[in-house]
Structure formats: C-alpha cells, structure tokens
Amino acid sequence: MSRLTGLRWVAVDVCGAAVLVIASAEDRNETDLWGPYATVMVASLLLARHRPLLALVLSVAGTALLHLPESTGVDPLDLAVPVALFALAAAERPRRVGAIACGLLLAGIGVASLARPVVRADVLQPPDTHAVAIRVEKPTGRVVVETVEPAWPDRLWESSGLMLALAAAYLLGDNLRGRRLHLRTLERRAADLEREQRQRVALATAAERARITRELHDVVAHGLSVMVVQAQGAAAALKRHPDRTEHALRDIVTTGRSSLAEMRRLLAIVSQEPELAPQPGVQALPELIDRIRAAGTTVTFTVEGEPAPLPAGVDLSAYRIAQEALTNTLKHAGPGAGAAVRLGFHAESLEIEVSDDGRPPAGPADMTGNGLRGIAERVRLLDGELETGAGDGGGFRVLARLPLRPVST
Structure with missing residues (x-):
C-alpha cells in the first residue's frame, strides 16, 4: 500500500x-x-x-x-x-x-x-524599463537612448x-x-x-486474581478443616454414640454445601458470569462460630462497644480474618483446644481478636503460609495493624485493627 x-x-x-x-x-x-x-x-x-x-x-x-x-x-x-x-x-x-x-x-x-x-543602447528600440532618456550628442549628432533606472x-x-x-x-x-x-x-x-491503560488492566487483573486466590483459600481451607474435624469426631463416636455420628455427618454435608456454593460464586466471577450474592460480614460471624462449635471446638464470642455499620471492605475482611484464624485453631491448636473471638467497635477502628488455649507456637509466627499471609495482606490493604504470636495464657493469638477512615494513598 x-x-x-x-x-x-x-x-x-x-x-x-x-x-x-x-x-x-x-x-x-x-x-x-x-x-x-x-x-x-x-x-x-x-x-x-x-x-x-x-x-x-x-x-x-x-x-x-x-x-x-x-x-x-x-x-x-x-x-x-x-x-x-x-x-x-x-x-x-x-x-x-x-x-x-x-x-x-x-x-x-x-x-x-x-x-x-544600467543598460545602454545606440539604436532607438522599446526598452524593458519604466523610463527612457533620449539625447543627441552635439559633435556627432548621434541619437542615444538610455534607460533610466528607478530609485x-x-x-x-x-x-x-x-x-x-x-x-x-x-x-x-x-x-x-x-x-x-x-x-x-x-x-x-x-x-x-494506551500502554499505561494496558499496564493498569494487567495490574488490576493480577490484584483480582490474588484476591480470588485468597478468597478460595479462605473458603476451601476453612470448609475442609471443619469437615475433617467433624469426620474425625464422627469416626470416634460411631460405635459409642451413633446419634452424635449422625449429627456430625449432617454438619459435614451442610459445611460442604456451603463451601461449594461459595466456590461456585468465586469461580463465576472468574468466568465473568457473577452470581449476585451478598458478601459475608461480621453479622455472619455467629453462624461461622456455630459451625466451629458443631465440629467439637469450644468457642466464645464477645462483642465490645456499640455495633455500627461498617464499610464493605472492612466488613468482609473482618469476617475473613476471623474465619482464617479459627481455621488455624482447628488445624494447629491440637485436640481439646478452645478458642475466643472478640469483636471491638471503636470510633475510628474495628478490632478482631482470635485466640486459643492450645499448643503455643514453637517460634515466631510463620508468615509464609497462605493463612497468615492472607490475613496480613488484608490488613495491609486497609492500612491496618496486625499482631500475631503466643497469647498471654498460652496458645496462639491474632489481633487485627482495621481503620474505619478512608485508606491514605
């Protein structure tokens, strides 16, 4: 072309x-x-x-x-x-x-x-300039034509x-x-x-993938941990308490269905066909704690301060932090360990504290796993504070403070 x-x-x-x-x-x-x-x-x-x-x-x-x-x-x-x-x-x-x-x-x-x-000529002819001068030479009588140049x-x-x-x-x-x-x-x-827009889209896509990965981990890890604990309890009570076994199996089915529904919702987001369902928040914590109790773990739930409406990001993150911390209790605290969940409403922040009385950590908290790393990332995105480590009475403790003001940029 x-x-x-x-x-x-x-x-x-x-x-x-x-x-x-x-x-x-x-x-x-x-x-x-x-x-x-x-x-x-x-x-x-x-x-x-x-x-x-x-x-x-x-x-x-x-x-x-x-x-x-x-x-x-x-x-x-x-x-x-x-x-x-x-x-x-x-x-x-x-x-x-x-x-x-x-x-x-x-x-x-x-x-x-x-x-x-200046152009001279000895014969009379039409000149090319604007003016001419004609004179006669006296000695010879010859006629001379001279062009006169303009100023x-x-x-x-x-x-x-x-x-x-x-x-x-x-x-x-x-x-x-x-x-x-x-x-x-x-x-x-x-x-x-256009290049900058493509980079922004790529970064947003990577951030969304990381968020979905974190959500999937929270849902799958929690659901499977509860189901494993309930299955172990059902196997132990199969001969001595058949009624408890039936109740544990029923809870396993309920937990599995709930986890599958949450996974389908997240996978629908990935496939760009989202199912419009409300995200869980602090109001769903009692139901979460009931599932943990049904698995055989004693959990106490305390609310301090006057409950108030929370920003969507803080509401979801508080639920996921408590969910992941309780999942860690089921996985690492050991048999017979109990847990305590405290939700503190303050004027400028929300505190989520989850502690257990199980086995204390052998060393500093391992932040390389998906669980604590996901909690730390949620807290960082909200410009909050996170404390992890051994509790005052033994066991493990997770304390997160999430600000209620807009995140500084």
Missing part, C-alpha cells in the same frame, strides 16, 4: 512538471539558455519531495541562469523555487534550515534588485511580489511541519496512554 502511494505521488510530480514545461515553452524567449534552464527546473521539481534542499539549490541556480544575463519576465517554471522552499520548510529537519534558506533568498532578491546595472524604493517594490510569494511558501511549509509534529505528538501520547 505504501509503495502504491509513493508511485501516485511520483505521477503527480511528473504531471505537474510537464504542465509547467508546456506553459513555459509557449511563452519562452528566443534564447539558447532555455533548454538547460528547463532541465534544471524540472529536476528540482522531481527532487523537491525527497531532497528539498538540493531541489532548492537547483531551482535557484536555474533561475539565475535564465534571468541574470538578461532581463526577462517571470517564467512558469520559476514556480519551482517556491515549491522547493515549501518542501524544505515542511521537511523533517531542523527548523532553522528552512528559515536560513528563506532569509538568504529574500536577501538575494533584494540585493539583485538594488544592484541592477531603490521602486526597485524593491518591483520585487515585493516575488518576495511575498517566497515568504508565503515558507510560512505554509512551516505550518504544515508544525501540524505534522503536533499530530505525531498526539499519536505518541495516545500510544503512551
């Missing part, structure tokens, strides 16, 4: 040069210089698009070749000079090149107009049309160059914005 477009422009240049040659040939003077002049001017027209500086030099040289030896009128091929100047001003080169060339041309025309020589302001005025044409050609070319540069700047800026 670009090659075809280039051939079209070449055809346009050739046709334009041919039209000017025909128009110039019709009005040309009887001079031997017209052939070389036309050749140079046609070459400059054909080179103007790709070699504007060379084209301008050739066109100026051809014009000087024809017009300096004798005073002649403007030739149609002289249009090659403003065409080449226009192409030079519009070219992608330093702007000063076109400005210097235009200045030199205007100065050269002015100097040529002021330095035009220098008149000479400059005669050249003003040509100078204005060249100045207009330069200004038009420079304006075209400026528009091209502006358009290129806009295109580059649009490309940068």
Whole structure:
C-alpha cells in the first residue's frame, strides 16, 4: 500500500512538471539558455519531495541562469523555487534550515534588485524599463537612448511580489511541519496512554486474581478443616454414640454445601458470569462460630462497644480474618483446644481478636503460609495493624485493627 502511494505521488510530480514545461515553452524567449534552464527546473521539481534542499539549490541556480544575463519576465517554471522552499520548510529537519534558506533568498532578491546595472543602447528600440532618456550628442549628432533606472524604493517594490510569494511558501511549509509534529505528538501520547491503560488492566487483573486466590483459600481451607474435624469426631463416636455420628455427618454435608456454593460464586466471577450474592460480614460471624462449635471446638464470642455499620471492605475482611484464624485453631491448636473471638467497635477502628488455649507456637509466627499471609495482606490493604504470636495464657493469638477512615494513598 505504501509503495502504491509513493508511485501516485511520483505521477503527480511528473504531471505537474510537464504542465509547467508546456506553459513555459509557449511563452519562452528566443534564447539558447532555455533548454538547460528547463532541465534544471524540472529536476528540482522531481527532487523537491525527497531532497528539498538540493531541489532548492537547483531551482535557484536555474533561475539565475535564465534571468541574470538578461532581463526577462517571470517564467512558469520559476514556480519551482517556491515549491522547493515549501518542501524544505515542511521537511523533517531542523527548523532553522528552512528559515536560513528563506532569509538568504529574500536577501538575494533584494540585493539583485538594488544592484541592477544600467543598460545602454545606440539604436532607438522599446526598452524593458519604466523610463527612457533620449539625447543627441552635439559633435556627432548621434541619437542615444538610455534607460533610466528607478530609485531603490521602486526597485524593491518591483520585487515585493516575488518576495511575498517566497515568504508565503515558507510560512505554509512551516505550518504544515508544525501540524505534522503536533499530530505525531498526539499519536505518541495516545500510544503512551494506551500502554499505561494496558499496564493498569494487567495490574488490576493480577490484584483480582490474588484476591480470588485468597478468597478460595479462605473458603476451601476453612470448609475442609471443619469437615475433617467433624469426620474425625464422627469416626470416634460411631460405635459409642451413633446419634452424635449422625449429627456430625449432617454438619459435614451442610459445611460442604456451603463451601461449594461459595466456590461456585468465586469461580463465576472468574468466568465473568457473577452470581449476585451478598458478601459475608461480621453479622455472619455467629453462624461461622456455630459451625466451629458443631465440629467439637469450644468457642466464645464477645462483642465490645456499640455495633455500627461498617464499610464493605472492612466488613468482609473482618469476617475473613476471623474465619482464617479459627481455621488455624482447628488445624494447629491440637485436640481439646478452645478458642475466643472478640469483636471491638471503636470510633475510628474495628478490632478482631482470635485466640486459643492450645499448643503455643514453637517460634515466631510463620508468615509464609497462605493463612497468615492472607490475613496480613488484608490488613495491609486497609492500612491496618496486625499482631500475631503466643497469647498471654498460652496458645496462639491474632489481633487485627482495621481503620474505619478512608485508606491514605
């Protein structure tokens, strides 16, 4: 496509040069210089698009070749000079090149107009200038015709049309160059914005994947931990307390169905077909604690302060933090361990504390696992504070403070 477009422009240049040659040939003077002049001017027209500086030099040289030896009128091929100047001003080169060339041309025309020589003739013939002086030499009686050159302001005025044409050609070319540069700047800026948008989408996608992964871990880990504990209790009570076994199996079914429903909701988000269901919050904590109790773990639940509506992010994070902390209790506290959940409402923050009286940690809290790492990430995203480690009475303790004010950026 670009090659075809280039051939079209070449055809346009050739046709334009041919039209000017025909128009110039019709009005040309009887001079031997017209052939070389036309050749140079046609070459400059054909080179103007790709070699504007060379084209301008050739066109100026051809014009000087024809017009300096004798005073002649403007030739149609002289249009090659403003065409080449226009192409030079519009070219992608330093702007000063076109400005210097235009200045030199205007100065050269002015100097040529002021330095035009006086022409003498010994015969009476129509002169090319505006005024003549006729005198008779007394000794010989010979009639002498002299051309009278106008004053220098008149000479400059005669050249003003040509100078204005060249100045207009330069200004038009420079304006075209400026528009091209502006358009290129806009295109580059649009490309940068598009690239930045793609990066934002990629970051948002990665963050959403991390969030969904964290949600899946919380749901699956908690549900499976509860089901494992309940299954162990059911197996232990199968012979001695069949009624308890039936109750434990029923709880296993309920927990499994709830976990599957939550997984389907999260997977629907990934497949872009979300099921519109409310997210769990602190109001769902009693139900969560009941499931843990049904698994055989003693859990106490305390609410301090006056409950108040919470921001959606804080509400969901509080639930997930308590859920993950209780899951860790089921997995690591050992048999017979109890847990305590405290929810503290304050004016500027919400406290979630989950502690157990099971086996104390052997060392510092391991933040490499998905559980505590997910809790830490939730707290960090909300600009909150997190404390983990051994409790005052043994066991393990998780304390998270979530601010209720907007997160600082």
